[in-house]
Amino acid sequence: MMSLTAGILTIVLTLLVVYTLRHYVFAMSRLFGRQRHPYISIDTAPWPHVSVLVAAHNEEVVIAHSIEALLQVNYPADRLEIIVVNDRSTDRTREIVDVYAGHFPGRIRPFHRSSGKPGKAAALKDATAFVKSDIIIVFDADYIPGRGLIKQLAAPFFDPEVGLVMGRVVPINPGRNLLTRLLDLERSGGYQVDQQARMNLGLVPQYGGTVGGVRRDALESIGGWLDDTLAEDTDITYRMLLAGWKSVYQNRSECYEEVPETWPARLRQIARWAKGHNQAFYRYLGRCIGNGNMRLREKIDGLLLLCVYMMSPVLLLGWCAAVALFYAGESNLSALTLVLLGMTAFGTIGNSAAFFEIAAAVHLDRGTRRIRLLPFNLLSFVVSTLTVSAATASQAMTLRRRQPVWHKTPRFRSDHTPERAA
Amino acid sequence: MIWEALFAAATIALFLLPLLPGLRELAAPTDIAPLRVIQEYDTDITHFARNFRQWLQESFPAFFTHQPDGVQEGQFRDKLRFQLAGGSAALRFSPAEEKAGSTDRVFVSAAPLHLPRRMEFAREVYCMSGVAAPAGCRFHALMAEGDIRLEDGCSVQRWTHSRGNLLAGKGVSLQGRASAGGIMQLAEGCVFERIHAPHIMTIPALPVRARNITVTRTLMGMLPGQKNSSGGRTLVKGDLDIAMQHEYVGNIVCTGGITLGPGCAIRGSVKGNGDVRIGSLAVIEGSVVATGRVTIGRGCHISGPVIAEEEVRIAAGAVIGSPEAPVTVSAPFIRLAPGAEMHGSIWADEYGIVETWEQV
Numbered sequence: 001m002m003s004l005t006a007g008i009l010t011i012v013l014t015l016l017v018v019y020t021l022r023h024y025v026f027a028m029s030r031l032f033g034r035q036r037h038p039y040i041s042i043d044t045a046p047w048p049h050v051s052v053l054v055a056a057h058n059e060e061v062v063i064a065h066s067i068e069a070l071l072q073v074n075y076p077a078d079r080l081e082i083i084v085v086n087d088r089s090t091d092r093t094r095e096i097v098d099v100y101a102g103h104f105p106g107r108i109r110p111f112h113r114s115s116g117k118p119g120k121a122a123a124l125k126d127a128t129a130f131v132k133s134d135i136i137i138v139f140d141a142d143y144i145p146g147r148g149l150i151k152q153l154a155a156p157f158f159d160p161e162v163g164l165v166m167g168r169v170v171p172i173n174p175g176r177n178l179l180t181r182l183l184d185l186e187r188s189g190g191y192q193v194d195q196q197a198r199m200n201l202g203l204v205p206q207y208g209g210t211v212g213g214v215r216r217d218a219l220e221s222i223g224g225w226l227d228d229t230l231a232e233d234t235d236i237t238y239r240m241l242l243a244g245w246k247s248v249y250q251n252r253s254e255c256y257e258e259v260p261e262t263w264p265a266r267l268r269q270i271a272r273w274a275k276g277h278n279q280a281f282y283r284y285l286g287r288c289i290g291n292g293n294m295r296l297r298e299k300i301d302g303l304l305l306l307c308v309y310m311m312s313p314v315l316l317l318g319w320c321a322a323v324a325l326f327y328a329g330e331s332n333l334s335a336l337t338l339v340l341l342g343m344t345a346f347g348t349i350g351n352s353a354a355f356f357e358i359a360a361a362v363h364l365d366r367g368t369r370r371i372r373l374l375p376f377n378l379l380s381f382v383v384s385t386l387t388v389s390a391a392t393a394s395q396a397m398t399l400r401r402r403q404p405v406w407h408k409t410p411r412f413r414s415d416h417t418p419e420r421a422a
Numbered sequence: 423m424i425w426e427a428l429f430a431a432a433t434i435a436l437f438l439l440p441l442l443p444g445l446r447e448l449a450a451p452t453d454i455a456p457l458r459v460i461q462e463y464d465t466d467i468t469h470f471a472r473n474f475r476q477w478l479q480e481s482f483p484a485f486f487t488h489q490p491d492g493v494q495e496g497q498f499r500d501k502l503r504f505q506l507a508g509g510s511a512a513l514r515f516s517p518a519e520e521k522a523g524s525t526d527r528v529f530v531s532a533a534p535l536h537l538p539r540r541m542e543f544a545r546e547v548y549c550m551s552g553v554a555a556p557a558g559c560r561f562h563a564l565m566a567e568g569d570i571r572l573e574d575g576c577s578v579q580r581w582t583h584s585r586g587n588l589l590a591g592k593g594v595s596l597q598g599r600a601s602a603g604g605i606m607q608l609a610e611g612c613v614f615e616r617i618h619a620p621h622i623m624t625i626p627a628l629p630v631r632a633r634n635i636t637v638t639r640t641l642m643g644m645l646p647g648q649k650n651s652s653g654g655r656t657l658v659k660g661d662l663d664i665a666m667q668h669e670y671v672g673n674i675v676c677t678g679g680i681t682l683g684p685g686c687a688i689r690g691s692v693k694g695n696g697d698v699r700i701g702s703l704a705v706i707e708g709s710v711v712a713t714g715r716v717t718i719g720r721g722c723h724i725s726g727p728v729i730a731e732e733e734v735r736i737a738a739g740a741v742i743g744s745p746e747a748p749v750t751v752s753a754p755f756i757r758l759a760p761g762a763e764m765h766g767s768i769w770a771d772e773y774g775i776v777e778t779w780e781q782v
Contacts, residue, residue, distance in 0.1 A: 036731065038711075038729055038731050038752070039729065039752075041616075041729075041750060041752035041767075041769035041771070042727055042729070042750045042752060043465040043466075043467065043618075043750060043767055043769075044618065044743075044748045044749060044750045044766035044767040045726070045727050045748075045749050045750055045766075046725075046726065046747045046749065069461075074464045074465075074466075144461070146459060146460065146461040146462065146463055147461065147462055147463065147464040148463050148464040148465045151464075151465060152465070158691065158709040158711065158726060158727045158729065159691075159693055159709070159711040159729065160654075160655045160673035160674070160675050160690070160691040160692070160693050160708070160709070160711070161655070161675040161693045161695075161711070163653070170456060170457045170459050171456060171457075172456050173456070174454055174455075174456055175451060175454030175455065175456075178448060181448075181454065184456075184457075188457075215653070215654075217653045217654035217655075218653040218654075220653070221652040221653035221654075222653075243652070243653070244649075244650070244657050244675075245653065254457075254459040255459065256456065256459055293649075293657070295677075365457055367453060367457075368452075368453050369447050369452045369453040370447070370453040370454070372443035372444045372446070372447040373444045373447060373448070374444070375440045375441050375444055376441065376444050
């Protein structure tokens, strides 16, 4: 029994070491490697037709800000249409959108959805059927794009290999409480280091579902949006990758977003991400391994990315195995010693890897005292691990039984002025 | 018991120690502002020039409205000195400035500027007409509503903008941004970083008859090494070599490098994961993208952006973009041969130069 436990622990440690190395490779690439931003310099071009889809479900608090920001962008107006996808809202979202559409006909097109499958993926799927543009750029309703952002997101599509583009999201509300400050640090690590490193190394930058774009021809060729997924972003990343399209990340294409301000909202958000990501895991793990369009490095990174949410229950399993070994006693001292040595080494250096990424990101962002909160990310890490593990377990038990349930992330902004358009 | 308690307390203290700076930051937040996202950033190359003009107009509204004759001098609150030359007045330099060959004043002139040789202007120079800078002048930033002519060896450190034409002689250094509303002409040896104009030409230009050459082509169906064709692009595995005077309709994505023979035509965009070599007189009706180097041969015509992650070389007679559809050429290193023509922006992240280079 103890040998089995030690074996499990060894496997867990091996997996954790792999991810540790991945974190350090990313951080080193970002700190010392060659940075790739091949498309950011494109400022003059025959810009393609772009449709901006703004996904909105009960967004009366924030939708006006998003629309007004999109109306100010410097993209050629005759090549840009803004489609607000109002997905079965029960608040004043529809009214607000219609006011803007009335004042800006031809520029804003409302798409009011009153039936069909719930969820963002289904809404995007229905709305995309009416899009004729070359490029589709997606924003969530709480995002406030800058003037040059649409051009920046459209630019990579001059590369005929690019199917997806992703920009950087920056929390606009980091100072609300401890949670928002921790999420601000996590976002920095995730985008400033993780995503950009993947871009540097020719790996798989993940399309994040907002502040991102997709080539419509490529989307159609892979079967469009799938409406039975909780994470349409992960899903489309992998379907594009399998079909030989590339996803690119643009670190300088930044946009403000609102991060959850309460722990229940955060837990629901991460549970949804975990379930959606794990859906992709079940669907695409085998296909990635056998795919002929992906380069070896893309396969390795793609597989590691697919398994990332699975690592939470694996980590928990490792903790349990370590505790069991510690208290159960082991007659084979040398095997136990080796495993415990490995654990200790990992505990000192390996566990720090993800936090090293965050620290590197704060350094690159020229942050100062916010880095002092880094030890508190351990709290966030433990909470996330438990939440993701619970979500993974519940998902595994109900895998074939029912459709995924979409839980919308609540908005916390307080001012909304639909009267601005008037 | 007391030792256990002490041990527990010491352990707890050890765990809490790393949290102390964070607790202090939580109790008295000092770094909670969102990371700065420049919402107004719009990639406009003339951003600095526009802002400078606006600042001048706000600082000297009477001068801009009436351009009173004569020279006015003064300084701002931060001790920055300026000189305004209105009407037909010429700039005046102090004996110390003439002797040193440099000045740290902001100059604003209504009349055309003819500057002294080898003068260094450590601050901005603005002219409501044209500027003629003789050899060796050095500028921090230069702006003119008329033409700017920079003779051999001049340099601009931060930015320069002309609403008319910008003519740069041999060996002129245009660091930062350089833009023109009309023609930008760069002689051999010019170095640049980011330039923009409706029409950019490197001189000496080719004779007209060297450009207008008709090519007959053979239309291709499939490409060698073609893997699949979907989503509006054809995926080719390995390197792609298209023989001379062949034509293909569609976008090409290659997992290796691409070589297009002389006279080829691609009615779409090309992407090579490696180097992309385009033979002379080829036509690409789209963009050219490479993870390596892009070499564009003599007399080629490229309609879309040219993006390379290593280097772009453009030969004499090549035309990139058009007046109706300007584009961007972007790479860390860019070499333009004399006689090339571009419409739009050229952005060399590291180094751009006008020089003759051998096409292999």
